[in-house]
Amino acid sequence: MIEEVGTSTDGDLIINIGPQHPSTHGVLHLVVTLNGETVKKVEPHLGYIHRSIEKMCESLSYRQFIYVTSRMDYLSSHINNLGCAHAVEKGLQVEIPERAQVIRVLMSELTRLASHQLWWGAMAMDIGAITPFFHAFREREMINDIMEETCGARLTMNYMVPGGVMYDLHPDFQKKVKEFVQFFRSKFDEYDELLTGNVIFQARTKNVGIISKEDAISYGCTGPVARAAGVSCDVRKLFPYDVYGKLQFDEVLMEAGDSFARYQVRMGEMRQSLSIIDQLIDNIPEGEFQAKTKAVLKLPKGEYYSIVETARGELGVYIISEGGMTPYRIKFRSPGFSNLSALDHMARGSKIGDLVAIMGTLDLVIPDIDR
Amino acid sequence: MSFIKEYIRTVYRAVSSLLKGMKLTGYYFTHHKEIITQNYPENRDTLNLPERFRGEVVLTHNEDNEHRCTGCTACELACPNGTIKIITQFDVNEEGKKKKALNTFIYHLELCTMCNLCIVACPTDAIKMAQNFEHSVYDRSKLTKTLNAPGSKLMEGVE
Amino acid sequence: MLSIESITGSIQDFLFANLPGFFAVLVQFALVGIFVISLFAVLGLVLVFMERKVSAYMQIRVGPNRVGFKGTAQTLADTLKLVLKEGLTPIGADKFLFNLAPFVVMIGAMLLMAPIPFARNVQIWDVNIGVLYISAISSIAVIGILMAGWASNNKYSLLGAMRSGAQIVSYELSAGLSIIAIVILSGSLQLSEIIASQENGWWIFKGHVPALIAFVIFIIAVTAETNRAPFDMAEAESELTAGFHTEYSGMRFALFFLAEYVNIFIACAIGATLFLGGWLPFHIGSWTAFNHIMDYIPSSIWFMGKTFFLIFIIMWFRWTFPRLRIDQLLNLEWKYLLPISLINVLIMTIIAILGWHF
Numbered sequence: 001m002i003e004e005v006g007t008s009t010d011g012d013l014i015i016n017i018g019p020q021h022p023s024t025h026g027v028l029h030l031v032v033t034l035n036g037e038t039v040k041k042v043e044p045h046l047g048y049i050h051r052s053i054e055k056m057c058e059s060l061s062y063r064q065f066i067y068v069t070s071r072m073d074y075l076s077s078h079i080n081n082l083g084c085a086h087a088v089e090k091g092l093q094v095e096i097p098e099r100a101q102v103i104r105v106l107m108s109e110l111t112r113l114a115s116h117q118l119w120w121g122a123m124a125m126d127i128g129a130i131t132p133f134f135h136a137f138r139e140r141e142m143i144n145d146i147m148e149e150t151c152g153a154r155l156t157m158n159y160m161v162p163g164g165v166m167y168d169l170h171p172d173f174q175k176k177v178k179e180f181v182q183f184f185r186s187k188f189d190e191y192d193e194l195l196t197g198n199v200i201f202q203a204r205t206k207n208v209g210i211i212s213k214e215d216a217i218s219y220g221c222t223g224p225v226a227r228a229a230g231v232s233c234d235v236r237k238l239f240p241y242d243v244y245g246k247l248q249f250d251e252v253l254m255e256a257g258d259s260f261a262r263y264q265v266r267m268g269e270m271r272q273s274l275s276i277i278d279q280l281i282d283n284i285p286e287g288e289f290q291a292k293t294k295a296v297l298k299l300p301k302g303e304y305y306s307i308v309e310t311a312r313g314e315l316g317v318y319i320i321s322e323g324g325m326t327p328y329r330i331k332f333r334s335p336g337f338s339n340l341s342a343l344d345h346m347a348r349g350s351k352i353g354d355l356v357a358i359m360g361t362l363d364l365v366i367p368d369i370d371r
Numbered sequence: 372m373s374f375i376k377e378y379i380r381t382v383y384r385a386v387s388s389l390l391k392g393m394k395l396t397g398y399y400f401t402h403h404k405e406i407i408t409q410n411y412p413e414n415r416d417t418l419n420l421p422e423r424f425r426g427e428v429v430l431t432h433n434e435d436n437e438h439r440c441t442g443c444t445a446c447e448l449a450c451p452n453g454t455i456k457i458i459t460q461f462d463v464n465e466e467g468k469k470k471k472a473l474n475t476f477i478y479h480l481e482l483c484t485m486c487n488l489c490i491v492a493c494p495t496d497a498i499k500m501a502q503n504f505e506h507s508v509y510d511r512s513k514l515t516k517t518l519n520a521p522g523s524k525l526m527e528g529v530e
Numbered sequence: 531m532l533s534i535e536s537i538t539g540s541i542q543d544f545l546f547a548n549l550p551g552f553f554a555v556l557v558q559f560a561l562v563g564i565f566v567i568s569l570f571a572v573l574g575l576v577l578v579f580m581e582r583k584v585s586a587y588m589q590i591r592v593g594p595n596r597v598g599f600k601g602t603a604q605t606l607a608d609t610l611k612l613v614l615k616e617g618l619t620p621i622g623a624d625k626f627l628f629n630l631a632p633f634v635v636m637i638g639a640m641l642l643m644a645p646i647p648f649a650r651n652v653q654i655w656d657v658n659i660g661v662l663y664i665s666a667i668s669s670i671a672v673i674g675i676l677m678a679g680w681a682s683n684n685k686y687s688l689l690g691a692m693r694s695g696a697q698i699v700s701y702e703l704s705a706g707l708s709i710i711a712i713v714i715l716s717g718s719l720q721l722s723e724i725i726a727s728q729e730n731g732w733w734i735f736k737g738h739v740p741a742l743i744a745f746v747i748f749i750i751a752v753t754a755e756t757n758r759a760p761f762d763m764a765e766a767e768s769e770l771t772a773g774f775h776t777e778y779s780g781m782r783f784a785l786f787f788l789a790e791y792v793n794i795f796i797a798c799a800i801g802a803t804l805f806l807g808g809w810l811p812f813h814i815g816s817w818t819a820f821n822h823i824m825d826y827i828p829s830s831i832w833f834m835g836k837t838f839f840l841i842f843i844i845m846w847f848r849w850t851f852p853r854l855r856i857d858q859l860l861n862l863e864w865k866y867l868l869p870i871s872l873i874n875v876l877i878m879t880i881i882a883i884l885g886w887h888f
Binding site: 023037124134195198203351353 | 588590685686693759760762766767768769770771849851853854855856857858
Binding site for chain 3: 382389392393395396397399400403405406407408410
């Protein structure tokens with residue numbers, strides 16, 4: 001239960017960070033036990049933005065429920081939708097056209113870039129530098145414009161449908177993406193100048209919030225948090241979906257497991273995403289963008305599970321079908337939840353300022369954790 | 372001696388990394404052309420929203436006040452939020468046969484999430500997404516809209 | 531030539547010609563009070579606007595541009611909003627201290643205006659221990675901050691106030707030592723005499739490398755003393771929401787806000803006076819024509835120009851750097867700045883004794 005405001009019995013200061021707090025990125029509530037400035041215990045409390053998305057999905061048809069999942073991890077909504085579409089497609093046994101697969105991968109990588117850019121700015125803001133936030137948004141805005149043109153929306157696109165994608169690409173898509181990639185490459189050094197090389201930033205993140213390989217595995221961490229600790233867990237590499245198997249890219253791995261390693265993993269992933277986009281943008285095959293599916297989708301009785309790599313880690317979508325128009329039960333395995341559970345382990349013994357820095361590098365999206 | 376050398380090297384590295392950042396912000400401070408802010412209400416006329424941008428659902432009418440909606444309620448079924456409510460009526464044509472037709476197309480903008488599923492579901496391309504995004508009103512009831520214009524009827528040849 | 535000196539001189543002549551001496555002095559007191567309060571308000575408005583514009587351009591934004599001419603009235607509108615807002619007092623707060631704290635901070639800032647030479651012969655109080663007075667009074671602000679943190683009955687406020695206490699006490703040392711370096715060079719604690727000693731060149735140029743080091747340390751230390759990023763431990767927006775003024779609202783918050791900016795102004799004014807020659811114009815050795823042109827610019831503009839240049843540098847810091855952690859902040863002071871400034875003072879003493887400076 002939530003402890004009453006006050007000091008605990010052994011004279012420690014208990015402080016409630018959140019649910020309204022500038023650096024919890026949403027409505028996360030942390031009950032932090034402090035000894036002076038030193039963090040003794042962190043207890044995350046959830047439930048402030050629980051919208052019962054899983055329950056909602058049970059009453060929606062297989063076409064309808066995908067759009068709701070955009071509202072979970074709103075920063076990588078394309079990839080959420082993709083995971084759901086994959087699970088449905090597994091049940092339907094449809095073959096996805098090559099063009100749709102390439103479009104899906106391109107969109108996923110653009111989303112990943114946009115998400116990492118926002119993370120970069122928001123994390124810098126947690127550490128106290130405000131300017132990087134606006135510089136990150138300059139590039140993110142270009143991605144949003146590309147999304148707006150092709151998918152019709154900027155954040156919750158609902159572009160992935162069972163069998164492919166909703167629309168074909170906009171005629172300007174290739175040109176715009178190439179422009180963006182060129183622009184982003186030219187600005188990427190500025191990211192390093194402004195933040196990565198900065199001595200204050202390095203002092204704030206190095207040797208802070210360390211998690212070992214074993215602990216990362218036992219907490220179930222995925223994504224950049226686990227890869228920073230040396231756990232190879234990139235779904236795109238291990239269980240390739242769509243056209244990822246045919247692409248050349250590296251899984252960025254670090255050993256240190258501290259905040260700076262997490263930072264470097266994400267910066268490396270941005271470079272990898274750019275190279276994936278480079279490989280695909282001139283090689284979009286012609287053909288259908290959507291496989292032919294029935295108007296009313298019905299999944300055969302059974303259980304279907306699919307995993308995708310979102311910007312935060314591994315998203316699992318688990319559908320139980322009773323053969324009807326709507327799923328019997330849906331369960332999402334969100335990456336943020338497991339990553340958040342490691343926060344206490346990482347933050348113990350560090351200063352309160354570091355707690356915020358660690359939260360920043362975990363890249364939490366609270367609606368994804370709470371659903 | 373090596374201790375002092377190391378000390379000075381640390382200080383030098385730290386200061387140069389800080390100056391690098393200051394050089395960048397200094398560059399943006401002096402180069403106002405790099406500013407990306409758009410002055411929103413002023414640039415309303417030049418605001419070019421892409422064709423596919425989802426602002427609100429509209430029922431397209433031609434010059435003769437005819438729409439293409441047959442009242443098949445495919446959009447109503449496709450909508451995940453119950454945003455669309457279609458009230459149908461039965462028209463009697465010249466041959467004396469009863470035919471289902473649209474009476475009122477009610478659209479709850481306050482419930483709409485712009486997921487585009489209704490547009491995809493529509494078999495006659497009667498509805499589409501408009502680019503208008505300035506939806507704020509003082510009274511919530513104003514967001515419940517009737518999309519078919521008064522006196523409008525079904526376009527010839529749309530089944 | 532129209533200068534502030536002639537205006538104040540004519541006011542003085544007029545008052546003493548028409549009033550008995552005692553009343554004339556009394557009227558002068560009132561005038562000075564009004565001057566300080568209005569300067570306080572004007573500085574707050576100008577500096578907040580400046581900060582917004584500086585931050586906006588560094589962040590590739592436009593900044594305030596709606597209210598008034600090109601947004602210049604934005605801060606006025608914001609102040610009006612703050613004045614009209616309700617000033618809440620938390621239930622558990624120590625009401626007396628809670629209400630007193632902003633005034634302590636503000637009065638501390640106002641007192642510091644007294645010895646600052648704004649222009650040639652324009653100084654409210656040319657006290658002969660000016661530098662000592664400044665060092666002493668500038669520590670009062672921390673009492674106000676601690677008061678605010680304690681009285682708010684809020685843990686964020688308390689943490690912020692504790693941080694601020696540790697920080698200001700530490701950084702006062704190196705700020706003081708870098709000021710002492712100049713005092714050693716000029717041989718006086720009186721600000722007017724320190725300026726007079728820079729008649730033939732500013733100390734930052736005359737004092738070789740040690741003066742430059744003292745200047746850099748001074749800028750870092752006053753950034754920390756005024757609780758500005760990257761040393762804004764006391765506020766630490768992303769950690770402690772707003773630190774010591776979390777619970778303050780309305781006009782009392784505005785007073786803290788104003789005091790912060792006025793403190794920056796004063797710190798930079800002192801820096802300009804000690805290192806950059808105060809209201810003295812920029813002269814180059816024997817370039818007589820150039821020096822005459824420089825002389826033609828009023829002394830008040832020289833003073834303001836130098837001060838605002840230093841303020842701009844401090845703002846530049848804020849909008850570029852991430853925040854330090856509290857232990858790193860204290861490490862920086864005790865492990866780097868304090869030893870460096872101690873050695874610096876030693877070198878400076880040798881230079882002063884041997885007369886190596888120009």
